[in-house]
Amino acid sequence: MLIRLGYEIAISCPQPTPVISLLEIHRDRQPDIKRQTRVLTSPSVPTRIYTDLFGNICRRFSAPAGGVRILYDAVVEDSGEPDAANTLAQESLxxxxxxxxxxxxxxxxxxxxxxxxxxxxxxxxxxxxxxxxxxxxxxxxxxxxxxxxxxxxxxxxxxxxxxxxxxxxxxxxxxxxxxxxxxxxxxxxxxxxxxxxxxxxxxxxxxxxxxxxxxxxxxxxxxxxxxxxxxxGRVVIARGRDATDVPLLHTFGPHSLSTFKVWTYEQETSATQAPVRAINRMIGTHMLS
Missing domain, CATH: 3.10.620.30 (C8orf32 fold)
Structure with a gap:
């Protein structure tokens, strides 16, 4: 089965603010990505990724004064099977x-x-x-x-x-x-x-x-x-000891959330699939102009 997923998040910042986002699909599921846009920012700012101590993909960038909007969209292949269960599994010493x-x-x-x-x-x-x-x-x-x-x-x-x-x-x-x-x-x-x-x-x-x-x-x-x-259809983003290790956004300065949208749903395989470049063009027209 195919799962369409993504997000649109915007924050307002009173001053230039360093940001770390943990919003990338986990490395375990990267091979399952069939189509994806690049991570788009508005206004456009340079970003770079790194791997944290828990193996999660993190993205670093600086939000300009006034804030920034980030957007991503992808199609991921999934087995369609429910969570694995093993009622005979034992604890380890x-x-x-x-x-x-x-x-x-x-x-x-x-x-x-x-x-x-x-x-x-x-x-x-x-x-x-x-x-x-x-x-x-x-x-x-x-x-x-x-x-x-x-x-x-x-x-x-x-x-x-x-x-x-x-x-x-x-x-x-x-x-x-x-x-x-x-x-x-x-x-x-x-x-x-x-x-x-x-x-x-x-x-x-x-x-x-x-x-x-x-x-x-x-x-x-x-x-x-x-x-x-x-x-x-679980698609992991990040793992850690608790929520402290895997905040969706960590800002090094004050901010307020102005937009928060998430989508994840089964996409019919028989439906016509828009290529990634068309999605990028659509987002660019409405978000980045």
């Missing part, structure tokens, strides 16, 4: 974990394992280790928190989400990640595209999504505490 996985056992900015260690063992310590324990954590978080865009707060931690019982997808992910780490199960934060493919359409405006991955039997598996069902 900490002493047997790969060195690069150990960091995902530790507390981080939004995942305070020290605050939730006691509750985690009380809630999940009696459960059989492995897939069943991770799924029980995800089930608990899904039931514990109420989702709503009006609940969004950039500074909410996992412990605060647990106490307040509300949040957005990042809060669901942070809480489940924290509980997993408390139980010595490596877990990491993921953000990316997740459209309404194979599920009823959500009337709310499209947004990027956040979920988690847990390390079982030597492999990372996707779990989604907000939706708590296998989904089709």
């Amino acid at each position: 900490v002493e047997n974990l790969p060195d690069d996985v150990l960091g995902y056992l530790l507390g981080s900015r939004y995942c305070e394992t020290d605050h939730l260690m006691g509750p985690a063992w009380q809630l999940f310590g009696h459960l059989p280790p492995g897939w069943a324990r991770v799924q029980a954590i995800v089930d608990y978080v899904h039931a514990r928190l109420s989702f709503g865009y009006g609940y969004a707060r950039a500074t909410r931690t996992a412990a605060q989400a647990h106490e307040e019982r509300v949040g957005v997808c990042r809060d669901f992910a942070h809480l489940a990640i924290t509980f997993c780490r408390c139980m010595n199960i490596p877990a990491r934060y993921v953000n990316g595209y997740l459209g309404d493919i194979g599920v009823p359409a959500d009337p709310a405006p499209m947004d990027f999504s956040a979920w988690m991955e847990a390390y079982l039997d030597g492999k990372w598996y996707s779990f989604d505490p907000r939706h708590n069902i296998p989904r089709i």
Whole structure:
């Protein structure tokens, strides 16, 4: 299947401001890109990419005084299969974990394992280790928190989400990640595209999504505490310890968000596909003139 995805984001800045964006499709999915525009900026500014400590593709540029608009559009091939599941997957002993996985056992900015260690063992310590324990954590978080865009707060931690019982997808992910780490199960934060493919359409405006991955039997598996069902068409942008490591935009100075649009949907393969140069020309006419 083919998935059409992209974004249009604009920020206003009172002065020239350095920016780092983490909006590139992850290297794992780069081979699946069938068509794409270049990342367009208005006004046009030079940009360059680099790879961060977690293997994510980051883009650096400077927004001029007044702000900048960035836009991207692509078509990605996807298997059309739901999230992989292995109910027999087991936990690994900490002493047997790969060195690069150990960091995902530790507390981080939004995942305070020290605050939730006691509750985690009380809630999940009696459960059989492995897939069943991770799924029980995800089930608990899904039931514990109420989702709503009006609940969004950039500074909410996992412990605060647990106490307040509300949040957005990042809060669901942070809480489940924290509980997993408390139980010595490596877990990491993921953000990316997740459209309404194979599920009823959500009337709310499209947004990027956040979920988690847990390390079982030597492999990372996707779990989604907000939706708590296998989904089709996840396209990863970035992975890290928590949202601190993978902000969509990080500005080194004040800014305000003036435009935020995201799209991700299944594109009919039988439909006529506009070539990339036509998309670029269309965007250039309306955005960059």
